[in-house]
Every structure is written in structure tokens, then in C-alpha cells.
Amino acid sequence: MATDRAIDRRSFVAGLGAALGSALAGGPARAGAPVYVACAQGPDGMQRVCAFTGEGRLLFETALPERGHDVAAQPGGRDLVVFARRPGGWMAIVDRDTGAVTKVVLAAQGRHYYGHGAFSADGRLLWATENQVETGAGVLGVYDVAAGYARIGEISTGGIGPHDLALLPGDGAARLVVANGGIRTHPRTGREILNAGSLAPRLAVLRPEDGTVEEVHDLGSDLADLSIRHLAVAPDGESVFGCQFAGDPLAVVPLVGARDASGRVRLFEMPEDDLISMDNYVGSVALDPSGAIVCATSPRGSVAAFFERATGRYLGRRRMSDVCGAAPGAVAGTFLVTSGNDGVAIARVPDGDLADLGAALASAVWDNHALRI
Amino acid sequence: MRLFAALAAPLLAAGLAAAAPLAAQPLDPRAAALRAGETVLAPAYDALAEATAAQASAWEAACAAQGPSVDRAPLDAAFHEAADAYARIEPVRTGPVAEDFRFERLAFWPERRNASGRALAQLEALDDEALLAPERFGETSVAGQGFTALERLLFDADTRAALAEGGERAPRLCRIGEAIAGALATTAGEIARAWRDETLPALASDAGEAQRAAARLATDMLSGLEAIETLKLGLPIGADLADARATRAEMWRSGRSARQIALNLEGTEALVRALVDGDETRAPDTLRALAQAERLARSAPADLGEAAADPARRGRVLLLAAAVASARSNAATELPPALDVVTGFNALDGD
Numbered sequence: 001m002a003t004d005r006a007i008d009r010r011s012f013v014a015g016l017g018a019a020l021g022s023a024l025a026g027g028p029a030r031a032g033a034p035v036y037v038a039c040a041q042g043p044d045g046m047q048r049v050c051a052f053t054g055e056g057r058l059l060f061e062t063a064l065p066e067r068g069h070d071v072a073a074q075p076g077g078r079d080l081v082v083f084a085r086r087p088g089g090w091m092a093i094v095d096r097d098t099g100a101v102t103k104v105v106l107a108a109q110g111r112h113y114y115g116h117g118a119f120s121a122d123g124r125l126l127w128a129t130e131n132q133v134e135t136g137a138g139v140l141g142v143y144d145v146a147a148g149y150a151r152i153g154e155i156s157t158g159g160i161g162p163h164d165l166a167l168l169p170g171d172g173a174a175r176l177v178v179a180n181g182g183i184r185t186h187p188r189t190g191r192e193i194l195n196a197g198s199l200a201p202r203l204a205v206l207r208p209e210d211g212t213v214e215e216v217h218d219l220g221s222d223l224a225d226l227s228i229r230h231l232a233v234a235p236d237g238e239s240v241f242g243c244q245f246a247g248d249p250l251a252v253v254p255l256v257g258a259r260d261a262s263g264r265v266r267l268f269e270m271p272e273d274d275l276i277s278m279d280n281y282v283g284s285v286a287l288d289p290s291g292a293i294v295c296a297t298s299p300r301g302s303v304a305a306f307f308e309r310a311t312g313r314y315l316g317r318r319r320m321s322d323v324c325g326a327a328p329g330a331v332a333g334t335f336l337v338t339s340g341n342d343g344v345a346i347a348r349v350p351d352g353d354l355a356d357l358g359a360a361l362a363s364a365v366w367d368n369h370a371l372r373i
Numbered sequence: 374m375r376l377f378a379a380l381a382a383p384l385l386a387a388g389l390a391a392a393a394p395l396a397a398q399p400l401d402p403r404a405a406a407l408r409a410g411e412t413v414l415a416p417a418y419d420a421l422a423e424a425t426a427a428q429a430s431a432w433e434a435a436c437a438a439q440g441p442s443v444d445r446a447p448l449d450a451a452f453h454e455a456a457d458a459y460a461r462i463e464p465v466r467t468g469p470v471a472e473d474f475r476f477e478r479l480a481f482w483p484e485r486r487n488a489s490g491r492a493l494a495q496l497e498a499l500d501d502e503a504l505l506a507p508e509r510f511g512e513t514s515v516a517g518q519g520f521t522a523l524e525r526l527l528f529d530a531d532t533r534a535a536l537a538e539g540g541e542r543a544p545r546l547c548r549i550g551e552a553i554a555g556a557l558a559t560t561a562g563e564i565a566r567a568w569r570d571e572t573l574p575a576l577a578s579d580a581g582e583a584q585r586a587a588a589r590l591a592t593d594m595l596s597g598l599e600a601i602e603t604l605k606l607g608l609p610i611g612a613d614l615a616d617a618r619a620t621r622a623e624m625w626r627s628g629r630s631a632r633q634i635a636l637n638l639e640g641t642e643a644l645v646r647a648l649v650d651g652d653e654t655r656a657p658d659t660l661r662a663l664a665q666a667e668r669l670a671r672s673a674p675a676d677l678g679e680a681a682a683d684p685a686r687r688g689r690v691l692l693l694a695a696a697v698a699s700a701r702s703n704a705a706t707e708l709p710p711a712l713d714v715v716t717g718f719n720a721l722d723g724d
Contacts, residue, residue, distance in 0.1 A: 045715065252485045
């Protein structure tokens with residue numbers, strides 16, 4: 001897997017095809033119809049970032065030189081930012097309508113990306129989770145969009161191994177919630193966990209304008225090996241988080257929780273059989289369009305689990321092989337879910353099976369995340 | 374890229390003219406999936422359905438028999454037959470076994486927090502036996518519904534003796550066994566029927582479905598080999614000798630730990646052979662490594678867990694783990710290109 005090789009601009013561009021296939025011939029999405037962006041590996045073995053509609057129609061496919069991970073969408077703008085899978089050396093700025101790569105930003109010296117980023121509400125700043133390689137400290141790289149995504153600074157994430165991050169709603173100074181996974185890695189040893197047995201996962205709230213770390217939460221010593229990885233923020237300011245347990249494989253621990261707007265943290269409970277079927281691993285979390293329902297996927301367990309956010313009540317699970325990506329569906333109570341070997345489907349909660357979105361999306365190996373834009 | 378290939382082709386062709394014949398035509402993954410389904414998977418599920426039906430009958434007879442104590446001999450024999458059939462098909466997680474959480478109903482291992490033990494205790498403590506009826510039993514914890522629970526009931530020293538002694542506990546324990554055996558037969562029967570009635574026809578008529586099935590079967594085999602290495606062997610082996618835990622081995626009470634692994638490997642090998650249509654040259658290292666691992670598993674000590682914790686015998690178990698790891702790594706390299714599929718990576722590769 002990834003070593004310390006640098007991707008220089010020329011080789012990146014060489015690895016980047018023009019738009020693959022003639023998907024654009026189908027025209028843009030219907031106005032109001034949901035559009036999704038996700039990374040995938042095609043039947044030809046090539047990595048790409050794809051946009052498709054909530055009805056299963058492909059809009060564009062753009063080649064990437066390596067696996068992409070998550071994507072951030074610029075509010076009020078045309079940019080999508082695709083991050084390389086961790087430990088990542090690049091982020092690609094892609095036009096949301098055409099799929100054309102408009103810019104490539106390489107990781108700063110002594111830094112690598114962790115696969116996730118978030119824009120400010122006005123779309124002028126981008127924050128990306130990064131590793132300060134020498135010390136292992138987590139930082140957010142700060143990028144000025146108008147200056148061509150120039151890196152203008154960095155701030156501490158209040159932990160190590162920051163993975164996902166999200167903007168919290170609200171007026172006034174921007175605040176970010178960051179999932180510090182607590183796992184120390186080094187590009188030389190790839191994704192190997194260097195601090196096994198002494199992970200330090202932390203959920204942090206930051207004010208990026210002055211770098212203040214406002215809050216840091218840990219889940220207690222019993223859950224010290226529970227790496228907090230992924231986030232979904234609701235309109236009322238609650239951040240749902242999904243985790244991956246790196247401790248004893250026979251342990252059974254909660255994997256989904258939330259921090260509400262007042263800073264209170266709770267963990268969601270599931271019946272034991274169902275929790276065991278998640279295999280101690282949540283791949284991503286999402287909220288439905290109403291924000292009332294949570295979806296947490298487990299690619300290891302091939303299961304998507306659902307909760308009522310307000311009460312934490314468990315609503316059941318659906319089986320889907322290698323399911324990982326999850327995003328809000330078109331209407332309340334629905335989610336889009338993607339799989340590495342079972343295509344893309346719409347899940348309707350609490351009743352109803354998964355509805356496959358069809359052949360156009362079925363042959364790709366969908367990667368860990370999906371974003372509704 | 375395409376231009377280069379176009380230029381290179383005539384040069385390559387000329388160069389190869391005097392050399393070995395060109396590689397065989399690539400396999401069609403859709404035909405491979407159908408062939409595997411017809412020749413290996415559906416028959417294996419038929420065999421499981423048959424063996425679990427026989428086991429259910431054995432429990433019915435044992436519980437209905439006159440006399441207080443339960444004759445365990447036919448139950449033991451039926452268990453071994455049924456568990457053998459299960460082990461051969463266990464690596465497959467795709468198809469009808471993936472629906473309705475049937476995989477978990479068949480077996481619920483590794484045991485976390487003593488889930489099966491607790492489920493059995495709850496069943497034994499039930500005030501009302503209505504939940505043991507076939508139409509209700511599915512409502513109970515899956516940890517108490519399958520082979521993991523049945524093995525525990527039949528071979529755990531405590532419940533085994535209680536069955537044999539014919540005391541107060543025997544009738545209830547027998548009815549629990551009957552319920553589990555009945556549930557296993559029902560689930561296995563559903564899977565076998567679904568393969569014949571739905572899955573095989575779908576594989577034969579829907580090319581997309583067959584293509585996806587080939588990818589999922591390849592993924593299943595890799596996951597299955599990983600599970601053998603990291604769980605079935607890894608859990609008893611532990612990080613080191615001090616960390617070894619004999620009772621973490623699968624089915625240690627019935628002495629089947631090594632046998633389950635050997636049959637998992639046998640089933641995997643049969644599936645690989647069917648997928649490559651008997652042509653060993655398509656996955657030579659995989660088949661060689663699988664055969665080697667099988668040999669080691671068949672000759673491994675029956676008390677595999679104890680051996681892992683025993684300094685004098687641990688080496689043999691480590692050797693088996695290494696052989697399985699080798700089979701997995703060869704399969705990961707050879708199978709996807711041999712079958713012209715890409716295996717899903719979310720589960721295998723992580724975030």
C-alpha cells in the first residue's frame with residue numbers, strides 16, 4: 001500500500017484521464033433530484049471519482065491516480081475536493097458539473113492528509129485533517145480557496161490521528177467538530193498502528209479562527225481502544241459519530257454516539273446480537289434528510305444499522321455485502337448506501353428492503369464514503 | 374496508454390511467435406459463478422439440509438424415547454455429520470445464506486461475552502416453553518439458535534452430564550436441543566431450496582447477477598481464509614504463549630476445532646477448482662497452498678486450543694496458521710485476475 005512516495009504534479013496529471021465514458025451525454029441531473037459523489041474502482045481496475053443521481057444515472061467519472069477517500073463540496077461554488085486515502089499525498093479539486101480536475105494540491109512538506117476535509121459556510125476556506133508526521137500530532141491544514149487553495153496555516157485538532165471533521169451550524173465564528181481517531185501512523189509504515197494499546201481517541205470542538213480547542217471528549221478508559229472516526233452533523237448542532245474498535249476482537253462495545261449542541265456526549269445502544277453483527281467496526285455514518293434518523297454502516301459485518309436520533313432508539317438493520325458509504329436519500333427516512341461488491345441502493349427506514357439503483361452503478365467497487373451534494 | 378499498446382502488440386506477437394503458446398482465454402466470471410453454484414454450492418447446501426434434517430429427527434427421537442436419560446450416542450453422531458456438512462460450506466457468505474441473517478442463525482462464533490452460554494441459560498430458565506416451538510424459536514437470541522449453541526449444549530461437561538443422568542434438567546435440555554436442531558434444519562432447508570429455486574436460475578439468466586456473484590465468492594474465500602487465520606487460529610494462539618487461550622478455539626468441547634478448519638479449507642478448495650473449471654494453471658499457488666494447509670489441518674491435534682497453549686505443541690499450530698496465511702495471500706494475488714473480478718475492499722482493507 002502507500003509508502004512515502006511523493007506524487008508530483010506531472011505524474012498526477014498523467015494518471016488522470018479525461019472524463020471516462022460518455023456519461024455526460026445523458027445530460028445534467030433533473031433539477032431538485034439528489035446528486036451524489038463517491039470514489040470507486042472500475043471494472044478496469046482504475047480508480048475514479050464519480051457523480052451520479054439518486055435514480056442511478058451516472059453523471060461523470062474522472063480518473064484518479066490512487067484510491068480517493070472522502071469528498072468535500074464547496075457551499076455556493078462549483079468545487080468538489082477529493083482527498084486521497086490516508087496517508088494521502090494529494091487533494092484534487094474537481095468541477096461538480098463537468099468532473100474536470102481544475103487543480104491538484106499536494107500535501108505540505110512534513111504533512112499528509114487523512115482523507116477528509118470541510119469548507120467554511122461561505123466556501124472561502126477549506127480545512128483538511130492532516131498528520132504532522134514528525135510528532136504525530138493532528139492538525140487541520142487551512143486553505144484559502146480564492147488564492148488557489150493556498151495553504152495559509154494550520155491549527156491543532158486537540159488530538160492525534162484526526163480523521164473526519166464537520167462544520168457545526170450557527171452564526172458567528174466558525175466551529176468545527178473533529179474526530180481524532182487516536183491512532184498514530186507514519187507514512188514509512190503505511191497504515192500500521194504505531195501506538196497500539198495506548199490509543200488516544202478524542203472528539204474535539206475547535207474554533208479555527210484563532211485555533212482555540214474549545215472542548216475535548218474522551219469516552220473513558222474502558223473505551224480507550226474505541227477509535228472515533230466519522231461524523232454527521234444535524235441541523236440542531238448535534239454531531240453523530242461512528243467508531244472502530246481496535247481492542248480485543250471478542251469485546252462488544254457501542255460503536256455509535258453523539259455530542260449534542262450543549263456538549264453532552266451519549267452512546268447509542270443496540271441489542272447484543274445486532275451489535276455483534278457490526279463486528280466492532282463502523283465504516284461511515286449519515287443522517288436522513290430530516291436529520292431524525294441515523295445510519296451507521298459496517299462493511300465488515302455487511303450491515304447497515306439505523307437509529308432514531310432524538311431518543312437513541314435502535315430501529316433495526318439491513319444486510320448489504322461490503323456496505324460502507326452512506327448519505328441522505330431524496331426524502332425523509334431514506335439513505336443512499338454504497339457497496340464494494342453489491343452496487344448502490346436506497347434504504348428506507350424503518351420498513352422496506354433495500355432498493356438497488358441498477359446496473360449503471362453495479363459494476364464499480366464503491367469506496368468507503370458517499371456524499372450528497 | 375492505448376496508443377502504446379497498439380504499437381507494442383505487433384512487436385510482442387513477433388517476439389512470441391517462437392516462444393510458448395499465448396495464455397489461455399480468460400475465464401468468464403459469469404460462467405464460473407454458475408458452474409460453482411451448480412457443481413459445488415447447491416449440492417453442498419443440499420447435503421447440509423439433509424444432515425441437519427437427520428439431526429433434527431435424532432433429537433426428536435431422543436426426547437420422545439422412554440426412560441429418563443437421553444442417549445447421546447446418536448445425537449453425537451448426528452452432530453458430527455451436520456457440523457461436517459456445515460464446515461464445508463461455511464466460507465460462503467453470499468446468496469440465500471446472507472438473507473434473513475441465516476448465517477448468524479447457523480452459527481454464532483466467535484463467542485463474545487459468552488453469548489451462547491447466556492442464551493442457553495436463558496432458554497433453560499424459561500417459565501413457558503412456548504418460545505421453544507418452531508414458529509417462535511426464531512424470536513430468541515441468535516446466539517442460542519445454531520451449531521455454536523448446540524455444540525455447547527451437547528458437549529459442555531455440565532449439560533452433557535445433565536442429559537445423560539436423566540434428572541430434572543434433562544427433559545428441558547432435550548427440548549432445547551430439539552428446538553435448535555429443528556431451527557438448523559429449517560434454515561438449512563430454506564437455503565437449499567432458495568439455491569435451487571431462485572439463485573441458480575438467476576445466475577443462469579442474469580449476467581450482471583452472475584458477475585457480481587463471482588466477485589462476492591472470491592471476496593468470501595479471502596475473508597474466510599482470513600477468519601481461519603486470525604480468529605479460528607489467532608484467538609487461541611494469542612499474541613504470545615502467555616496470551617494463548619485454549620478455550621477460544623472453535624468447538625473445543627466436541628474436539629472439532631482442527632476438523633472445522635480442515636473442512637473449511639476443503640470446501641474452499643472445491644470452490645476454487647469449480648471457479649477455474651478444473652484448470653489448476655489458473656491458480657496454481659493458491660491450490661498448492663490450500664492443499665498444504667489442509668494437510669496440516671487434518672494432522673493437527675484434535676485439542677487444537679490446548680496445543681496452542683502448550684509450549685511443546687504450539688509450533689504446530691503456528692505452522693498451520695502460517696500455511697493458511699500463505700493460502701490467503703496467494704488467493705488474493707491469483708483469484709481476482711484468474712476470475713476477471715475485483716474483490717470488494719471496504720471490509721478487507723479498512724478506512
